[in-house]
Amino acid sequence: MKDDILLQLNNISVVYADVIQILKGVSLAIRKKQIVSLLGSNGAGKTTTLRAVSGLLKPENGKVTEGTIEYEGRPIQNAAPETITRLGIIQVLEGRPPFEHLTVEENLRVGTAARGTRSYKEDLDLVYHYFPRLLERRKALAGYCSGGELQMIAIGRALMARPKLLLLDEPSLGLAPLLVKEIFQIVKRINEEQGTTIILVEQNANMALQIAHYGYVMENGKIVMEGEASDLRENPDVKEFYLGIAASGALKTYKDVKAYKRRKRWL
Amino acid sequence: MRKLRFRPCGNFKEYYEQELTIFETDFGRMWMWIGLFLLLFVVPFVGSPYTLYVLNNIAIAAIAAIGLNILIGYTGQISLGHGAFFGVGAYSAAILATKAGFPFWLSVILAGAVTAIVGMIFGIPSLRLKHLYLTIATLAGQFIIEYVLVHWESLTGGAEGIILPEPTIFGLNVSADRAFSWVVFFSFAVMCWMAVNLARSRYGRAFVAIRDNDRAAEGMGIPLFRYKLLSFGISSFYAGFAGGLWAYYTVSITPEPFTLFLSIEYIAMIIIGGLGSISGSVFGAVFIIMLNEILSQATQYIMNLGAFAGIALTVAPLREFVFGLAIVLFLIFEPRGLAEVWRIIRSSFRLWPFAY
Amino acid sequence: MEFFAQLFINGLSIGFLYALSALGFVMIFKSSSVLNFAHGELLALGAFFFLILSVWAKLPIVLCFLVTLVGCFALGFIIERLFLRPLIGEALIEVIMLTVGLSAMFKGLMLLIFGGNLHNYPDFLPEALSIQWGAISVPSVYVSSFIIGLIFLGVFGFFFKYSSHGIYMRSVADHQPAALSLGVNVRRVFALSWAIAAVVCAMSGIVLGIINGINVHQLSTMGLKVFPVVILGGLDSIGGAILGGIIIGLLENFTGGYISTSLREVVPYIVLVLILLVKPYGLFGSEEIERV
Ligand SMILES: Nc1ncnc2c1ncn2[C@@H]1O[C@H](COP(=O)(O)OP(=O)(O)OP(=O)(O)O)[C@@H](O)[C@H]1O
Numbered sequence A: 001m002k003d004d005i006l007l008q009l010n011n012i013s014v015v016y017a018d019v020i021q022i023l024k025g026v027s028l029a030i031r032k033k034q035i036v037s038l039l040g041s042n043g044a045g046k047t048t049t050l051r052a053v054s055g056l057l058k059p060e061n062g063k064v065t066e067g068t069i070e071y072e073g074r075p076i077q078n079a080a081p082e083t084i085t086r087l088g089i090i091q092v093l094e095g096r097p098p099f100e101h102l103t104v105e106e107n108l109r110v111g112t113a114a115r116g117t118r119s120y121k122e123d124l125d126l127v128y129h130y131f132p133r134l135l136e137r138r139k140a141l142a143g144y145c146s147g148g149e150l151q152m153i154a155i156g157r158a159l160m161a162r163p164k165l166l167l168l169d170e171p172s173l174g175l176a177p178l179l180v181k182e183i184f185q186i187v188k189r190i191n192e193e194q195g196t197t198i199i200l201v202e203q204n205a206n207m208a209l210q211i212a213h214y215g216y217v218m219e220n221g222k223i224v225m226e227g228e229a230s231d232l233r234e235n236p237d238v239k240e241f242y243l244g245i246a247a248s249g250a251l252k253t254y255k256d257v258k259a260y261k262r263r264k265r266w267l
Numbered sequence B: 001m002r003k004l005r006f007r008p009c010g011n012f013k014e015y016y017e018q019e020l021t022i023f024e025t026d027f028g029r030m031w032m033w034i035g036l037f038l039l040l041f042v043v044p045f046v047g048s049p050y051t052l053y054v055l056n057n058i059a060i061a062a063i064a065a066i067g068l069n070i071l072i073g074y075t076g077q078i079s080l081g082h083g084a085f086f087g088v089g090a091y092s093a094a095i096l097a098t099k100a101g102f103p104f105w106l107s108v109i110l111a112g113a114v115t116a117i118v119g120m121i122f123g124i125p126s127l128r129l130k131h132l133y134l135t136i137a138t139l140a141g142q143f144i145i146e147y148v149l150v151h152w153e154s155l156t157g158g159a160e161g162i163i164l165p166e167p168t169i170f171g172l173n174v175s176a177d178r179a180f181s182w183v184v185f186f187s188f189a190v191m192c193w194m195a196v197n198l199a200r201s202r203y204g205r206a207f208v209a210i211r212d213n214d215r216a217a218e219g220m221g222i223p224l225f226r227y228k229l230l231s232f233g234i235s236s237f238y239a240g241f242a243g244g245l246w247a248y249y250t251v252s253i254t255p256e257p258f259t260l261f262l263s264i265e266y267i268a269m270i271i272i273g274g275l276g277s278i279s280g281s282v283f284g285a286v287f288i289i290m291l292n293e294i295l296s297q298a299t300q301y302i303m304n305l306g307a308f309a310g311i312a313l314t315v316a317p318l319r320e321f322v323f324g325l326a327i328v329l330f331l332i333f334e335p336r337g338l339a340e341v342w343r344i345i346r347s348s349f350r351l352w353p354f355a356y
Numbered sequence C: 001m002e003f004f005a006q007l008f009i010n011g012l013s014i015g016f017l018y019a020l021s022a023l024g025f026v027m028i029f030k031s032s033s034v035l036n037f038a039h040g041e042l043l044a045l046g047a048f049f050f051l052i053l054s055v056w057a058k059l060p061i062v063l064c065f066l067v068t069l070v071g072c073f074a075l076g077f078i079i080e081r082l083f084l085r086p087l088i089g090e091a092l093i094e095v096i097m098l099t100v101g102l103s104a105m106f107k108g109l110m111l112l113i114f115g116g117n118l119h120n121y122p123d124f125l126p127e128a129l130s131i132q133w134g135a136i137s138v139p140s141v142y143v144s145s146f147i148i149g150l151i152f153l154g155v156f157g158f159f160f161k162y163s164s165h166g167i168y169m170r171s172v173a174d175h176q177p178a179a180l181s182l183g184v185n186v187r188r189v190f191a192l193s194w195a196i197a198a199v200v201c202a203m204s205g206i207v208l209g210i211i212n213g214i215n216v217h218q219l220s221t222m223g224l225k226v227f228p229v230v231i232l233g234g235l236d237s238i239g240g241a242i243l244g245g246i247i248i249g250l251l252e253n254f255t256g257g258y259i260s261t262s263l264r265e266v267v268p269y270i271v272l273v274l275i276l277l278v279k280p281y282g283l284f285g286s287e288e289i290e291r292v
């Protein structure tokens, strides 16, 4: 059971600029070859959690002050991003910033930076296999690509690094529902076919829980709930607060009070 | 009588006004009065002419350095033209005194004003943009001003320069080292006082806000362009005022000293002294002027030894190297400069023997 | 007419050298937003490196070139390592003032070692390179500066377009956090940009030295002209830097030829102020440079 775990966060605290504490004791365990989704409202600290794993806290002037992050049994908290990416952990940034003055293919080639080998032809073929759209646009400047294409570039770039653990931060942000569906299917295929472990941060809880195996819910820098994705989908609290499905029933006023209390307990 | 305030052990400030006071303790205030007394009534009498000469140069340099510190240390805009603006002040004073026959005090103050205007002319195109365009514009200003000083011969006398009349105040001739030192020390005290008060005013806080985060400052309703221009104007005023004093002190001025290297010398002063600190500017001026003197004495000494007769050792490159090195070392190892070193020394004395 | 043509050719060649050295400047600016005020000293360091090898050590010229290139590459690396790296993450104005300090330091050091007078390289350029068109003659220095410039532009164009390291460098210039997230070693990119800058500066420094002789003051003043050049071209555009260099070179030579020799030295700065007034992003700079 223990060697099944790829990444483990033990009770970590994260502080920005030495004073702003954002994470207050977060623990996660990510199993190999699973998709784990991390849900939570805006500002809950999801992106911060990913940054803590990928080492990108440092350029943001943040730090893991307590707790440990173990990847394949090795502690990696506060290591430099260069070190962490070389271990096979790649974060796909929120907002999918492109290298605007580089072509699509050059954007993808930047992804080879994290590994020693410089041959990239096979990896390009793999990326184009998952995202045929990028093949058509390979000579175009990324600055002129649409949001959907940019998301494909962002995930494609990360795939070029042959990651073992992929951290996806809100891939559905601002995309049309059909495209979201397509991208989620591809994420699922990557997980199944390449055996890549994926942490999926999402606002779109419904979609995320459909492809994920396991899920965590964050509020205010703490994990407030966790469970198998299928269980979470059925959980009345998750249903109400994240899936937007109110439990049908009478006694509206009483239920409101109860919901308020439940909500309050989380915060 | 209210109780004397001594330094508390810890931070016991309860009101914002307490943060704003210049002297936290009555000791500090007392030291200031003692210092001022020494400077105005003791030093001019006991100092030898050479000491007074060095002190005068220090005080003049300190005024200019305070100006530069307001711009760089407080507002976060780098100027590479401070040396040229110092020159503009010197020439304005000289021209006003010789061509218009203005009295000493008026031409020095007007020299400051003229320099402020010239400075703002170079500031206007660059201050609308980010990315340190001001630095580049002031570099251009440095070269253009140098060119004008040499080539506008009808006004500046070209390479010959201008000879100034002897400064008089209320009919008294103050051209001697001793008499002039009163003028310089008094001006220095007034300019320091103005700068210290500026720093804790609305304007000073706006400057710091711009330095720390210009976007946020703008969001809080600080009109960036106007404030940056103001800061640049004040900084140039200080440079011009100091330049005016210096022109009277040296009597004969030529375009030669006002090069890019003089600008770098001022930058060295405020970095070594401490960015964003008025006392730091003074420390820096002391350090650099003393170093200057020591270096020229040392080279002279070595030249006179005879052993190095074959080598024409000149002080200029040595100064350039040493100042450059000092800038680099301070930025890497003690970016807050001598002012910080002084603070550490003082507090370790105060806390001795319990160093916490 | 011949006079005009001669000035034109001189201006073009000098401009080409400005452009070449500006590439180094733009590279540092693009990758780390640092304005390098020690640019002129990098020119001079390269020129003196070559002087030591060719005049003092009397090595064969080709070897001199190669050793200078390698040496300056290493020198750039070392400068970044020793001086710039400790300040990564500090406020930008401190880093920029550091380059001001470096410039004074290197200039003083070179003056102490080599003195302030003019040095000369041995004559090594083959006469066959010079071109004669009727009354217009193009000396071999200018022809060779053109050739060297083209070779360098070709090599660097290739490097940035196709090599992995070139692409990584461009990615850092474009979006540093994203480059970090993909494991690009940003610090190595900074060091590399200083190393390459030192190399292109050395090249321009040597050719300028062949044309005018080698003098510390002159080369460091030449180096500061990179500011008019890049402001004209738009600070972050490599193509703009090349065109800016040529325009400034031409402008200087025409001013020197037709108006006055003393004005020649300041005319780039007058243009700089005018450009800041009317077209602050330069001719080709990206407008992303924020207005405040
Ligand atoms: N670099 C930083 N410095 C200081 N505070 C930060 C920094 N980055 C994020 N924060 C703060 O940390 C909190 C959590 O941010 P985080 O980006 O982790 O939230 P999130 O869960 O990803 O939210 P969203 O769904 O909106 O992306 C926010 O309150 C934010 O203001």
Ligand SMILES: [Mg+2]
Residues within 6 Å of the ligand: A046, A047, A048, A094, A169
């Ligand atoms: Mg987020």
